[in-house]
Each structure stands twice: as C-alpha cells, then as structure tokens.
Amino acid sequence: MATYNPIDDISSKFSITFPEKVKVLKDESETSFHGDGFRYYRIAIADNEEVTDTVLDDESYSTGNLTEDDKSIIAGTIAEFDLGVQPGALYGRPHKTVFNGYDTLVIIKGSQNNEYHIFESIL
DSSP, X not given: OOOOOHHHHHHHHHTOOOOSOEEEEXXXXXXXXXXXXXXXXXXXXXXXXOOTTSTTOGGGOBOSOOOHHHHHHHHHHHHHHTOSOOHHHHHTSOEEXXXXXXXXXXXXXXXXXXXXXXXXXXX
C-alpha cells in the first residue's frame, strides 16, 4: 500500500522536481469545505545533495523583496498553524514563487543551508 508523500504531491501539482533525497520535517495542512486553504512543509536535504535543475536550485532563487501576495501567504500560513516563527524573519531570505494557474507555492531557503520552508496557498 502506497503512503502519502507531500513531495510527490506538490511535484505533480506544480510540475516541479525536487532532489532525490528530501526529508519532510514538518507537514501541516488545513483546507475548508470548499478545498481552499494553506499547507506548510519544512524540508531538509543532505549537505551534499545535488539540487541542479530542481526547484531547490540556488540559481533560480531571488534575494529581492517578496511580493505582498507572497507575504500574505506566509503570514496566513504561519497564523493558521502557529508555527512559532515570525513572518518577518523569513522575508529577507532567498525565495522562489511557483504558480500553477490556481495555487501558489512560496519556497523560502531556511537559515540552515539545507532546510527550506514551503508555503502553499490552495484556491
């Protein structure tokens, strides 16, 4: 029997790839009756894991300001799950936004080089 893997789910949903070995450290999800809501994942990769041509490739991350929409997704997700982190602490970190036409992923590189915060807004 197959088990649910959130990395496989978001890879398929957003047509993105992750490095081969990704460890999910935290997985939170809350959706309404209509299916909209937020998901949060904190993931880690091994220090020597190859990220080239994946969604975690540093070359595709921005160090500029997050959009107001991205900030809203992060703040809403943190409030929904009481993650114990201040949104502002993540705003200056390297980030990437992925949109699939309906839903949005905001990926923030954590303070530990091998950790990432993934915020998903489900519409």
